[in-house]
Amino acid sequence: MKFSEFNKEEEWADLAPYLDTCLLPVTGLTGEETPPEAADKAAEAGKWLQPLELAFRGRTVTLPAYHYADVSDEGERERLVRYCERVKRSAYRYLIVVTGEAGWTAQTIPPADLIAGPAEAGEEPDPEALKRAVAALWKGIRD
Template identity: 40%
Template sequence: MKFNEIASQDWTELKPYLDTCLLPVTGLTGMEDPMHVTKALEQLRDVMETIEIPYKGRVVTYPALHYIADMGTNNQVNDIVRHLKKSGFRYIIIVTLYEEALNWKSDDIDLLIVVDQEQWVQQAEVIKSGISKHVQQLWYSA
């Protein structure tokens, strides 16, 4: 469920059920050609649907962080995640195709899903299954 699909007056009532925030990080630098941007956005959308569709009613998808700079990206993501936790989300899931995210450090990110674009093309179903298992483990291990 996208954050803008929830009417402002419904947030308080739904808050106990919407405990997980999905934050997509596109990882664009602004130097990509339009074809690369289109491909990246489509793949990120496909990865996110692996979580959004089966877990609608529990997961809220926030607007994507599209453009990042190599310097300070980890801090920027951590600041956003801390704010999301303070706003009431129990779990924060970051989904990205940005391989540098593997180096991010954060105690507040509950699940970091970094998908290799080439592997996605070749093994999408296997990756989708793995993502679903990780999300379920996150909820059931708490």
């Protein structure tokens, strides 16, 4: 479910016990992109997000996208890490960061329970592999 689908606090209170996992799309913009480049980065994150939203509707909540996160900049990376820590404390047992940026690992954003994104530039999402990774997370299996 998307965060905007909850229109009343009571709805969230009733559903929260079943929605223990949030998906946080992170675009990875630096502010130096042209509009087409920014659109491409957002689309790349969306390609990785869509299979997760489809497979786990009713168990996950998709948060608003975190767009400006140049993780090569230590200050920006730390800001994203603090944001992820707050999100987890607020309501979720599991946080899955979804990005179209290549090479992010568990060390990139330590509060994330899973990073869903390409290992290498140009890699396309494998919906079955993504589903297995989330299922393993829920079963407590770590790499």
